[in-house]
Amino acid sequence: MVEGILIGALVAALAAAGYFFLRYSLLRRSLRDADCELSEIVEDLGENRIVKLAAPDRDLEALLGTVNRALARIRSEAVRYARREADLKSQIERISHDLRTPLTSILGYLALVDERGLSEETRESLAIVRRKADSLQRLIGQFYELSCVRGEDCLLDLGEVEVGRLVKESIAGQYRLLSETGLDVSVSVPPDAVITWANDAAVERVVANLVHNAGRYAKTTFEVRVFGDSDEGIVLLSFANDVESLDEGDVSRLFEPFYMVDGSRTQESSGLGLTIAQHLVERMGGTLTAQTEVRDGAQWLRFEVALALAASTGVKE
Numbered sequence: 001m002v003e004g005i006l007i008g009a010l011v012a013a014l015a016a017a018g019y020f021f022l023r024y025s026l027l028r029r030s031l032r033d034a035d036c037e038l039s040e041i042v043e044d045l046g047e048n049r050i051v052k053l054a055a056p057d058r059d060l061e062a063l064l065g066t067v068n069r070a071l072a073r074i075r076s077e078a079v080r081y082a083r084r085e086a087d088l089k090s091q092i093e094r095i096s097h098d099l100r101t102p103l104t105s106i107l108g109y110l111a112l113v114d115e116r117g118l119s120e121e122t123r124e125s126l127a128i129v130r131r132k133a134d135s136l137q138r139l140i141g142q143f144y145e146l147s148c149v150r151g152e153d154c155l156l157d158l159g160e161v162e163v164g165r166l167v168k169e170s171i172a173g174q175y176r177l178l179s180e181t182g183l184d185v186s187v188s189v190p191p192d193a194v195i196t197w198a199n200d201a202a203v204e205r206v207v208a209n210l211v212h213n214a215g216r217y218a219k220t221t222f223e224v225r226v227f228g229d230s231d232e233g234i235v236l237l238s239f240a241n242d243v244e245s246l247d248e249g250d251v252s253r254l255f256e257p258f259y260m261v262d263g264s265r266t267q268e269s270s271g272l273g274l275t276i277a278q279h280l281v282e283r284m285g286g287t288l289t290a291q292t293e294v295r296d297g298a299q300w301l302r303f304e305v306a307l308a309l310a311a312s313t314g315v316k317e
Contacts, residue, residue, distance in 0.1 A: 030060070034051050034052070052064070093144060096140050099136075103136060103137055110126070139272075145276055146272055146275060149276055156199040158198055159199070161197075162195050163235055166203055167189060171211060171224065174211045174212060181218070183215070183220065183221060183241075184220060184222070185223075185224075186221075187224045187225075194227065196310055197284075197309070202283065203307075205280060206277045206280050206305060214239060221241060222240075223239075226238075229309070234309055235306070238302060238305075240293075240302040241300065245299065246292055251292055255290070281307070287305070288306075289304050290304075
């Protein structure tokens with residue numbers, strides 16, 4: 001009789017162990033499936049999907065219910081953010097138009113002013129007014145440009161762009177700015193064509209903004225280098241110049257809209273050029289980064305643009 005009781009207890013224990021093992025296995029598989037499903041949902045939050053549990057379990061179902069509510073909140077916030085961005089872009093477009101129209105008239109009237117009968121002091125004051133009006137016109141244009149490149153509907157037509165030629169032309173176009181500052185400028189471009197997959201107008205704008213930035217804030221030297229690496233499949237554009245003083249906190253904020261380091265606040269600058277450049281590079285699938293380095297005891301700031309190398313380029317430096 002004792003043996004029968006022991007055998008019965010053993011059978012019950014084995015049955016219970018089998019049940020809990022089966023239950024454990026089902027829950028593990030359900031969790032793996034839920035994790036896989038959640039990963040897919042996170043990749044595309046636009047789809048109105050929820051995480052489901054294959055094997056019923058009250059506690060895990062409660063957990064997934066909380067996860068699904070969090071996903072719903074995230075989607076709702078994303079929709080509200082998209083609407084706010086669209087409204088802000090529309091407002092900036094209207095404000096830019098409303099400001100540009102009278103400002104164009106002001107600049108036109110300023111151009112018609114006959115300075116021959118004016119005193120030297122009045123001519124100097126008039127020159128200041130013209131310069132400030134031009135600065136305001138550039139700022140309005142940059143406001144509008146920033147709202148455009150930040151919008152989700154900003155799509156650039158990509159094709160093959162010969163960046164070496166474009167960089168040399170951009171440097172030549174900024175020759176007056178660079179020569180007025182007295183900078184020692186050096187440009188290094190491979191003899192063979194380096195072709196990237198990008199948008200030529202956007203690349204030209206990025207280069208112009210980075211050259212203009214160096215023209216304003218470089219101390220004595222400005223170096224530009226272009227090279228392609230077919231093994232990595234990238235084109236790198238490096239813009240480096242020596243600077244007065246720049247800490248890591250400044251570097252991390254250089255691409256923020258309107259941010260300017262203390263030494264540049266007396267300049268007629270909006271602080272939008274680098275922000276626009278970074279957005280344009282990202283729209284082309286590339287990256288724009290900034291970092292400081294030390295050369296011969298002097299601090300340098302280097303911007304690096306990385307873009308995809310076109311298949312027709314076989315250069316490596």
